[in-house]
Every structure is written in structure tokens, then in C-alpha cells.
Amino acid sequence: MTTTRTVQITFDCADPATLALFWTEVLGYRVQDPPPGFATWDDALDAFGVPASERNRASAILDPAGVGPRVFFQRVPEGKQAKNRVHLDVRAAPGLQGEERMAALEEEATRLGRLGAARLARYEPAPPLELGTIVMADPEGNEFCLD
Numbered sequence: 001m002t003t004t005r006t007v008q009i010t011f012d013c014a015d016p017a018t019l020a021l022f023w024t025e026v027l028g029y030r031v032q033d034p035p036p037g038f039a040t041w042d043d044a045l046d047a048f049g050v051p052a053s054e055r056n057r058a059s060a061i062l063d064p065a066g067v068g069p070r071v072f073f074q075r076v077p078e079g080k081q082a083k084n085r086v087h088l089d090v091r092a093a094p095g096l097q098g099e100e101r102m103a104a105l106e107e108e109a110t111r112l113g114r115l116g117a118a119r120l121a122r123y124e125p126a127p128p129l130e131l132g133t134i135v136m137a138d139p140e141g142n143e144f145c146l147d
Contacts, residue, residue, distance in 0.1 A: 006069065007069050008069055008070045008071070008072055009069050009070075009071045009072070009088070010071075010072045010073075010074060011023075011071070011072070011073045011074070011140075011142060012074060012076040012078075013073050013074070013075065013076065013140050013142075014075065014076075014079065014140060015056065015075070015140070016056055016057065016058050016059040016073035016074060016075050017056050017059050017073075018139065019059075019073050019138065019139065019140055020059035020060070020061050020071075020073045022115055022116060022117075022138055022139055023061055023071055023073075023138070024061050025112075025115050026090060026112060026115075026117075026138075026144075027061070027063070027068070027071070027090070028063075028064070029061040029062055029063055029064065029068070029071065030061060030062060030064050031059065031060070031061055031062075032059075032060040032061060032062050032070070041055075042055070056075060057074070057075045058072065058073060058074045058075065059072075059073045060072045060073070061073075080140060080141045080142065083143060084142055084143045087142070087143045087144050087145065088144040088145070089133075089144070089145045089147040090108075090144055090145065090146055090147060091147055092104060092105055092108040092146045092147065093105050093108075093146070093147070097125070097130055097131065098125055098130060101125065101131065101132060102122075102124070102125065102132050105132065105133070105134045105146045105147075106134070108134075108146050109134045109136060109146055112136060112146075115139075116138070116139035117136045117137060117138055117139065118136065118137045118141075119134065119135075119136055120135040120136060120137055120143065121134070121135040122134050122135075123135070131147075133145045133146060133147050134146040
């Protein structure tokens with residue numbers, strides 16, 4: 001018997017709050033609300049006795065429609081060492097092909113660049129699928145593709 005499971009995507013990072021806000025803009029997500037009974041995360045963390053120096057240990061963002069996976073950001077002491085073995089493909093031009101597709105990807109790459117992303121490479125449409133991509137990195141260097 002096979003059981004279907006949901007997934008959470010987790011990023012190791014230096015600054016969870018900042019990276020979470022960046023990815024809310026990329027994915028159209030929102031920062032996860034504080035626990036019930038608290039107006040803000042600071043209110044909740046005060047009640048839980050979490051010191052100010054430990055308040056940026058983690059952050060999470062959610063798909064407002066409840067369809068996509070939760071994305072979790074956790075602070076780690078080490079920096080990014082090498083190319084990601086797994087990365088996200090952000091579907092920025094679904095259904096488009098050729099120059100129309102590349103123009104839409106360029107527009108999104110420019111928008112994300114203003115938010116702190118870096119452009120790493122552009123791959124032109126080529127047979128057999130005629131689909132191009134733009135490889136980007138988030139503000140902490142995690143690679144992702146605009147697809």
C-alpha cells in the first residue's frame with residue numbers, strides 16, 4: 001500500500017527572516033501567521049521566553065491558497081559551500097515558448113534582481129522542447145531556475 005505524503009521545502013541559511021521575505025515575493029506566498037492567541041510573532045516569542053538574539057532562528061512561508069508546500073528557513077552556522085544538488089524551478093512562463101517565453105523570463109529575472117537575486121546563466125530555447133530557462137540565485141546564493 002502506497003501512502004501519499006506532503007513535503008516541506010527547507011532552506012539552510014544565515015538570515016531566515018530576510019530569505020523568507022524574498023521567497024514570498026518569488027512564489028506569491030505569505031509569512032506564516034503566529035500561533036493562535038498572539039497578534040504578532042514577537043508577542044508569541046515574548047510569551048515563550050525566546051531572547052531577542054534567538055528570534056531569527058527560523059521562519060516559514062505558506063501558499064495562501066493552501067496548495068503548494070510550506071517553505072521553511074532555518075539558520076545554520078555555516079555558509080553555502082557548493083552548487084545545490086536540488087533546486088526549485090519557478091514556473092514563471094507556463095505555456096509560453098520561444099521569444100515570448102524568454103521575454104517573460106527576462107521580465108521576472110529583472111524583478112527578482114531588484115529584490116536581491118543574482119542572475120547566473122541564460123539557456124536559449126533549443127530542440128527538442130524549444131524551452132529556455134534563466135538560472136538565478138537568491139540573496140544567500142541558493143540556485144533556482146526561472147522556467
